[in-house]
Amino acid sequence: MERLDVEGEFWTAENPSRRVSGTLTFDEKTGGRLSLIGSFDSFPPASRSSESGNYRRIFGHAESGPYTLEDSFQTRWLMGSHGGREVLRVGKIIKGAELTSTGQFAVGHLSVRLDGLVYWANRSGIQDRSAGHSPAFTVESLPSERIDTAWGRLELGQTWSQTGDHRAEVRVTQDFVFSLVFDQLTPFKDAVEIASDLQDLVSIATDSTAGFRQVSFRHPELFQLVDDDPIPISGEVFVQWIARSCEDSRTSRRRMLFTIDDLGGMPGVQRWLETAQKHRSALGRVMAMRYLPSAFSEDRAGNRFMALEGFHKDRSAGPGQFTYVKRLLALANLAGDPFVRLVGDVDAWCKRIRSARNDIAHHNGRRLYEQEGNLYYLGESAYFLFVICMLRDSGAPEVVFEKIEKSGVYGWLRSELAATIPRQT
Helix, strand or coil: CCCCEEEEEECCCCCCCEEEEEEEEEEEECEEEECCCCCCCCHHHHCCCCCEEEEEEEEECCCEEEEEEEEEEEEEEEEEECCCEEEEEEECCCCCCCCCCCCCEEEEEEEEECHHHHCCCCCCCCEECCCCCCCCCCCCCCCCEEEEEECCEEEEEEEEEEEECCCCCCCCEEEEEEEEEEEEEEEEEHHHHHHHHHHHHHHHHHHHCCCCEEEECCCCCEEEEEEEEEEEEEEECCCCCHHHHHHCCHHHHHHHHCCCCHHHHHHHCCCCCCCHHCHHHHHHHHHHHCCCCCCCHHHHHHHHHHHHHHHHHHHCCCCCCCCCCHHHHHHHHHCCCHHHHHHHHHHHHHHHHHHHHHHHHHCCHHHHHCCHHHHHHHHHHHHHHHHHHHHCCCCCCCHHHHHHHHCCCHHHHHHHHHHHCCCCC
């Protein structure tokens, strides 16, 4: 996401007459921060009630327009000769809107730009028609692709940007964006849950972190008048997301497991969203570890082992007793031949996973550290079992599993597991 660094005046919803100058900043690593030249409260922290210093909603105005800040809290109080200076951590920055409604932040339309989406979409309006030494390019706008959902409509659309002086150079860049159009105002947190399910899908398919590069929205309070007619305009949201891409998005093209067309286009995406909604807790646990590259091997593997158990419980609601190994065997059966060929001996793999899971649960750290490499490979195989089962549940075409199995990362993991788990002969 882009950085923010703006100066302006800010005030709270409770005390709009007390306006304080300050600087609002944001970047992906440190999040949002509001440094005030003064404070919203005349009294230092020691003399205030326990609720002071926490602000659900702050408004601001800078040269770039209005801002709404949500879920802010005080992190520092600097006492000076002319009074205190307050520093706040800001949970959510809403750029371009001063939302006066007292309820929770809700949207009617949410658009997300994802790292790697332009490659996963696997379509282009830019055509190279050069011949010999004569360069020639054509640029075409592609129609948006839409599909109806239970909550409204999902769209995949193309966007353009153009730079250059039109003399020495002209640079045309295309991108793709997912847009969620809701039938009614939807709480922002619920809209982001759906967007995160899309993010997880693109991250899995590209074998990369599909970080949010931009999150924009529309709201009934956000419009401009043109000839006395209200025209909707978009605002932008800045949040320190867990999933942040640390690499060039072009790596997504090289590491691609499958594309949207392999999945069956927008109907395939819709089926994924329906499956993700059913298994959101387990999916979130698995992907959170993927989005934290510095996570310890035992944390990464442990979360995946537990997610597999949770996934099976979600699918097997009703009477019946299952041991952990029986749950793994059932999931391996759902995944089918691609997973069997990955691990070789499924029974042996299930027992190794159970043993590693118990070690992690009972904090038998010595064995874990002695076998950290093996634990990493077991954790990666658990990740692929979860992914394949999710895709099976969402009715993905067989070509998706064929491409996963032919990928370089899958082949590498198969060879590493061969040295860890004996193969059946």
